[in-house]
Amino acid sequence: MEFGSRPTERNLLLSAQFLQKELPIRIARRALELESLPFGLSRKPAILKVRDWYLDSFRDIRYFPEVRNRNDELAFTQMIKMIKVRHNNVVPTMALGVQQLKNEQYRTRKIPTAFDEIHEFLDRFYMSRIGIRMLIGQHVALHDPDPEPGVIGLINTELSPIQVAQAASEDARSICLREYGSAPEIDIYGDPTFTFPYVSSHLHLMLFELVKNSLRAVQERYMNSDKDVPPVRIIVADGAEDVTIKVSDEGGGIPRSGLPRIFTYLYSTAKNPPDMDCPSEGVTMAGYGYGLPISRLYARYFGGDLQIISMEGYGTDAYLHLSRLGDSEEPLP
Numbered sequence: 001m002e003f004g005s006r007p008t009e010r011n012l013l014l015s016a017q018f019l020q021k022e023l024p025i026r027i028a029r030r031a032l033e034l035e036s037l038p039f040g041l042s043r044k045p046a047i048l049k050v051r052d053w054y055l056d057s058f059r060d061i062r063y064f065p066e067v068r069n070r071n072d073e074l075a076f077t078q079m080i081k082m083i084k085v086r087h088n089n090v091v092p093t094m095a096l097g098v099q100q101l102k103n104e105q106y107r108t109r110k111i112p113t114a115f116d117e118i119h120e121f122l123d124r125f126y127m128s129r130i131g132i133r134m135l136i137g138q139h140v141a142l143h144d145p146d147p148e149p150g151v152i153g154l155i156n157t158e159l160s161p162i163q164v165a166q167a168a169s170e171d172a173r174s175i176c177l178r179e180y181g182s183a184p185e186i187d188i189y190g191d192p193t194f195t196f197p198y199v200s201s202h203l204h205l206m207l208f209e210l211v212k213n214s215l216r217a218v219q220e221r222y223m224n225s226d227k228d229v230p231p232v233r234i235i236v237a238d239g240a241e242d243v244t245i246k247v248s249d250e251g252g253g254i255p256r257s258g259l260p261r262i263f264t265y266l267y268s269t270a271k272n273p274p275d276m277d278c279p280s281e282g283v284t285m286a287g288y289g290y291g292l293p294i295s296r297l298y299a300r301y302f303g304g305d306l307q308i309i310s311m312e313g314y315g316t317d318a319y320l321h322l323s324r325l326g327d328s329e330e331p332l333p
């Protein structure tokens with residue numbers, strides 16, 4: 001944030017030179033790991049596709065001549081922007097690969113794999129992806145000739161969590177409306193003038209996932225009843241260390257036996273999961289089971305965390321902690 005507040009030619013050049021060294025290291029580590037996954041996962045077509053994206057991006061950066069001047073820097077920026085687009089569908093494509101492995105085990109009636117190892121790999125892999133995309137996104141965004149006041153690259157130094165909560169709520173409600181024909185109300189509490197520095201796309205993504213889960217739970221619980229539908233409540237608290245946002249619903253909660261699984265990849269109670277073979281299809285209410293684990297990674301990336309507390313038979317509280325100390329280091333694998 002401090003570096004980007006002065007996006008001079010010299011600083012942009014320094015930034016590009018740093019990325020030219022740093023990105024291939026991060027990308028190569030992930031490519032190697034993609035090649036050595038357990039249980040034959042590395043040979044699944046979807047995983048090979050992702051591996052190839054990583055190899056292509058590695059080559060693009062390594063074959064790019066050394067960045068020495070402004071023109072090089074602009075060309076380099078275009079190139080890494082393309083890389084970011086190339087990797088847009090990594091998450092659903094990886095999900096497809098893991099699903100292919102699961103299906104195969106189911107068909108051949110092999111003893112189901114302990115997926116812990118794969119879970120840990122995916123956590124590392126997606127965390128690294130968040131870091132790579134943050135670095136590329138920040139560099140590219142610093143070229144914006146006319147940034148909004150208070151915005152430095154991807155970071156909004158005056159982000160209002162209430163505003164982001166409103167936008168994320170609207171998005172989640174419109175999906176709920178589309179899917180069920182109606183959607184519970186959402187009440188948002190907190191100081192509307194309060195702001196803190198954060199990446200608004202990250203916060204939007206996390207709140208959108210949490211609100212979507214709450215809306216779905218409430219909707220399913222009250223769909224066929226004539227009782228009043230209780231609203232989902234979002235409460236924003238600004239502490240000295242953390243900004244905490246609670247998303248609270250009366251959607252019936254999660255059974256205690258199911259709680260250890262909600263942060264695992266591919267655990268979902270959605271009845272009609274999206275077509276895994278068409279990962280670019282539009283957003284649905286629930287499906288992959290990726291919402292919670294991915295949101296927690298985004299929170300942890302900047303030193304925060306996500307906790308889910310459930311009261312079975314009543315509802316669920318999600319606590320999203322966002323560290324505002326600004327002194328956390330990237331928790332890289």
Ligand SMILES: Nc1ncnc2c1ncn2[C@@H]1O[C@H](COP(=O)(O)OP(=O)(O)OP(=O)(O)O)[C@@H](O)[C@H]1O
Nearest residue numbers: 213214217262268269286287288289290291292316
């Ligand atoms: N607020 C909630 N109330 C009740 N159950 C919940 C709530 N939040 C999450 N769950 C349970 O946890 C599961 C996993 O949630 P997660 O957000 O990770 O995936 P998903 O919503 O099923 O799919 P998607 O990848 O589309 O987010 C859900 O399928 C649901 O069973």
